[in-house]
Amino acid sequence: MTATPRRAGRRPGTSQTRQLILDTARRHFAELGYDRTTLRGIATAAEVDVALVSHFFSGKQRLFAEAAALPYDPAVVLSRLLAGPREQIGRRLADQVLDLIEAPASRGRLIALIRAAASEEGAAQLIRERINRELLVPLAAGLGSPDAPLRAALTGSQVVGLVMARHIVGIDPLPGTGREQLAAAVAPTLQRYLTGPLDDV
Amino acid sequence: MTATPRRAGRRPGTSQTRQLILDTARRHFAELGYDRTTLRGIATAAEVDVALVSHFFSGKQRLFAEAAALPYDPAVVLSRLLAGPREQIGRRLADQVLDLIEAPASRGRLIALIRAAASEEGAAQLIRERINRELLVPLAAGLGSPDAPLRAALTGSQVVGLVMARHIVGIDPLPGTGREQLAAAVAPTLQRYLTGPLDDV
Structure with missing residues (x-):
């Protein structure tokens, strides 16, 4: 009943199998969150033995780190x-x-990362390092703005909040709001956090 | 070894025990997230039998709903x-x-709610209903702004993102940023989402 043509065909190569596990893991982390994703569930969905998952990735944290790594x-x-x-x-x-949310190469990664950050310190750390320290802080500093760390963190709060509201909590109408409208609505917030006044006088 | 003076004293009344379980649950949900919080863990920390937790609250979802209910x-x-x-x-x-994050009566509730929303649909629904539909949408509409649902959702994205960045992911310097400075920095964003132009021309 569960046999598929794929099983009957040529055995996929090592790198394809590894990639299949990684893609499946990314989908599970994005849809289920970190805690509810299991190596066994990934193995079942990818139709491989769970030992193979452990062979390629030594444990859930390592698998997550690679699955949610931002591809830039x-x-x-x-x-x-x-x-x-x-x-x-x-x-x-x-x-x-x-772009990052919609591009095939990164679809789901940012969502998986932010979803996982709610419970998994490793994911929170990836956000602090890969998004904030390596990208947003140098961005604010490169723009010549004072208080770069605060500006970067505020910018990050809106980016994280947008992904949460649109893709994780699903606050209508954001999940269905067009890309152009959304970018236009959020841009002035990011602009002010990065270059504008930080008080409301 | 684990006996405490409390156990030796007068048996606490039903309503106190119920409240103790609720306070403990709120702390666990806020610190551990929904998935990692267990009835057994709450019972152990509150020094009551796990059957008593089930007696007062029929299951984790019900307990969460009450523990994370916003007190307003x-x-x-x-x-x-x-x-x-x-x-x-x-x-x-x-x-x-x-105020909501800092007041003793609600401390931890908003954090628990937003943390849980990353994995638990019931928590996401509470945000959509209690924060968005019952508060932010009528607020945008009451201000006479067109596109009230979109304005409310954008507002919600910044509120959720602020709590995530400051209290859950911990993007420095937000966890240590003073209340006055933070309110002043975020206020213009909320102001524009609720009453200002939603495009960036």
């Missing part, structure tokens, strides 16, 4: 973001975040 | 928020959110 080089993204006009950095960053 | 009447908060000047609603809402 912070230095490259940073220089691209800093290349345009300073007064449009909010829009460029909003576009970058939406 | 949306109608009362709403009329208070709408009472002041329209152009200062962002600041009043920022103050309200920070």
Whole structure:
């Protein structure tokens, strides 16, 4: 009943199997969250033996780290973001975040990472390091703004909140709001956090 | 070894025991997240039999719903928020959110709720209903702004993101940022989402 053509075909190579496990893991982490994702569940969904999952990835934390790793080089993204006009950095960053959520290479990774950060310190640390320290702090500093760490953290709060509200909590109408409208709505917030006044007088 | 003076004293009344379980549950949900909180762990920490936890609260979901229930009447908060000047609603809402996080009666509840929303649909639903539909949507509508649902959802994204960044992920320097500075930094964002232009032209 559960036999599939794939099982009957040629045995997939090692790197394909590894990739299959990784893709399945990413989907599980994004949809179920960290705590409810199990190596056994991933193995079942990927139709491989659970021992094979352990063979490729030594444990859930390692598997998560690789599955949720953001597929970008912070230095490259940073220089691209800093290349345009300073007064449009909010829009460029909003576009970058939406790109990351929608591109096939990264679909689900940012969601998995932010979902997991609610319970897993390792995921929270990835956000602090990969998103904040390696990207947002140098971005705020590169824009010549004082208080770069505070600006970066506020920027991160809106990015994290947008992903939470749109993809995890599902606050209507955000899940169905068009990309253009969303980027335009959020851009001035990111712009002010990165370059504008931080008080409301 | 584990005997405490409390055990030797007068047996606490039913309502005190119930309250003790509830306070312990709130702390566990806020610190551990939904999935890692167990009835047994709560019972152990509260020094009561796990059967007593089940007696008062029929299961983890019910216990969570009560532990994370926000201790306010949306109608009362709403009329208070709408009472002041329209152009200062962002600041009043920022103050309200920070009050909620800091007041003893609600300390931990908002954090527990948002942390749990990452994995537990019941918690996500509480946010959509109690925070968004009963408070933020009527607030945006009461301010006479068009597109009230989108405005409310964007507002919710920043509120959720602030709690995530400051209390759950811990993006420095937000955990140590003073209340006044934080309210001032976030207020213009909430103000624009609720009453300002939603595009960045």
